[in-house]
Amino acid sequence: MQVFWFIPTHGDSRYLGTSAGARQVNLDYIKQVAVAADSLNYDGVLIPTGRSCEDPWVIASSLIAVTQKLRFLVAVRPGLMQPSLAARMAATFDRLSGGRLLINLVTGGDTAELKGDGFFLDHAQRYVASEEFIKVWREVLARSHDGESYDFQGEHIAVEGAKLLFPPIQNPHPPVYFGGSSEAAHELAAQHVETYLTWGEPPAEVAKKVADVRARAAKYGRTVKFGIRLHVIVRETDAEAWADAERLISKVDDATVARAQAAFANMDSVGQRRMAELHAGGTKRRREDLEISPNLWAGVGLVRGGAGTALVGDPQTVAARLQEYADLGLDTFVLSGYPHLEEAYRFAELVFPLLPDRLKSSLPGRILNGPFGEVIANNIVPSAPPLQAAQG
Numbered sequence: 001m002q003v004f005w006f007i008p009t010h011g012d013s014r015y016l017g018t019s020a021g022a023r024q025v026n027l028d029y030i031k032q033v034a035v036a037a038d039s040l041n042y043d044g045v046l047i048p049t050g051r052s053c054e055d056p057w058v059i060a061s062s063l064i065a066v067t068q069k070l071r072f073l074v075a076v077r078p079g080l081m082q083p084s085l086a087a088r089m090a091a092t093f094d095r096l097s098g099g100r101l102l103i104n105l106v107t108g109g110d111t112a113e114l115k116g117d118g119f120f121l122d123h124a125q126r127y128v129a130s131e132e133f134i135k136v137w138r139e140v141l142a143r144s145h146d147g148e149s150y151d152f153q154g155e156h157i158a159v160e161g162a163k164l165l166f167p168p169i170q171n172p173h174p175p176v177y178f179g180g181s182s183e184a185a186h187e188l189a190a191q192h193v194e195t196y197l198t199w200g201e202p203p204a205e206v207a208k209k210v211a212d213v214r215a216r217a218a219k220y221g222r223t224v225k226f227g228i229r230l231h232v233i234v235r236e237t238d239a240e241a242w243a244d245a246e247r248l249i250s251k252v253d254d255a256t257v258a259r260a261q262a263a264f265a266n267m268d269s270v271g272q273r274r275m276a277e278l279h280a281g282g283t284k285r286r287r288e289d290l291e292i293s294p295n296l297w298a299g300v301g302l303v304r305g306g307a308g309t310a311l312v313g314d315p316q317t318v319a320a321r322l323q324e325y326a327d328l329g330l331d332t333f334v335l336s337g338y339p340h341l342e343e344a345y346r347f348a349e350l351v352f353p354l355l356p357d358r359l360k361s362s363l364p365g366r367i368l369n370g371p372f373g374e375v376i377a378n379n380i381v382p383s384a385p386p387l388q389a390a391q392g
């Protein structure tokens with residue numbers, strides 16, 4: 001199990017849908033979240049893209065020097081830059097970070113936003129452009145190890161003699177992650193990416209997506225890995241976790257939900273539509289209706305675009321739900337919670353000890369000696385918690 005956290009470059013808060021309890025997301029804060037994720041042994045962090053976000057490359061670059069082994073899953077959106085430039089940026093970042101770059105290929109599903117960025121293609125054509133982009137990106141990086149150049153003539157992208165003089169550390173190139181729920185997205189994933197990501201749909205739906213992408217990939221003689229993007233609300237008891245889920249949306253009013261749902265309805269993203277269906281376009285508001293499968297709560301999506309579901313429960317329950325997804329063939333879990341700094345700690349402290357693979361995936365050499373827990377009576381050292389004890 002690879003467990004990633006999230007850098008909240010479009011804001012962070014204790015409550016959704018209001019500025020009450022919000023905190024400023026600035027360099028100090030994102031450094032704190034990244035350093036927390038790094039020192040807690042998360043495998044990486046997802047950094048999103050979009051006009052609501054700070055630019056992911058600038059953000060990721062600002063975090064290289066303050067982290068040691070954390071990997072950066074940086075979103076790249078075709079249409080915003082030429083693939084040769086994206087390849088050059090990837091190679092530079094990979095070298096400067098010691099091989100810690102991962103790429104999230106983001107086709108984009110908000111046409112209003114895309115037009116603002118100068119990208120006017122419809123859904124089908126956007127996927128053609130995405131496919132051409134990732135082909136060129138991949139070839140330019142792969143060939144850089146042998147000093148070779150690349151020519152390509154597509155419908156939307158053409159390059160002649162595209163060449164990188166300085167290859168990335170990862171060979172042939174940093175792994176490519178990608179999410180999208182349309183047929184075109186599944187087809188692209190089957191042919192061109194290393195890991196397919198889904199937003200947190202119920203296990204039965206995720207199983208269908210995995211089966212479809214897998215079957216398509218097999219036709220090309222390929223295998224694809226799978227991951228899921230979920231929020232988490234973990235507390236020591238189920239009751240506390242559900243109370244905090246309610247609290248998170250306690251300041252959301254009907255007008256805000258209506259505005260958010262209207263914006264989602266204007267997008268042509270199949271993934272976003274599937275998220276909206278989970279809470280029936282904002283009309284489900286009671287806890288029992290929003291719990292769309294055991295411990296999977298669709299409340300976040302009432303106002304948040306993209307990942308709109310959270311696993312809610314005590315540590316054992318949430319660990320078991322994660323294992324359920326793992327049993328479907330998923331090995332990458334991209335998680336987050338509000339606020340992102342405190343919840344990075346809470347999740348790691350409460351749930352990591354219950355995830356057996358966390359022990360194996362911790363790098364050797366990061367043996368933690370404590371202090372763990374305050375010394376009792378200035379003399380008695382509490383024993384280390386299970387995860388650290390096993391690492392030591």
Ligand SMILES: Cc1cc2nc3c(=O)[nH]c(=O)nc-3n(C[C@H](O)[C@H](O)[C@H](O)COP(=O)(O)O)c2cc1C
Nearest residue numbers: 048049106108109179180181182185229269270271
């Ligand atoms: C895990 C994950 C992360 C995503 N990150 C972003 C993002 O940072 N910015 C964005 O605009 N879209 C993001 N998306 C949306 C997809 O990239 C895709 O553009 C969208 O779902 C539309 O494709 P579809 O119609 O095939 O579902 C993400 C999707 C997933 C599953």
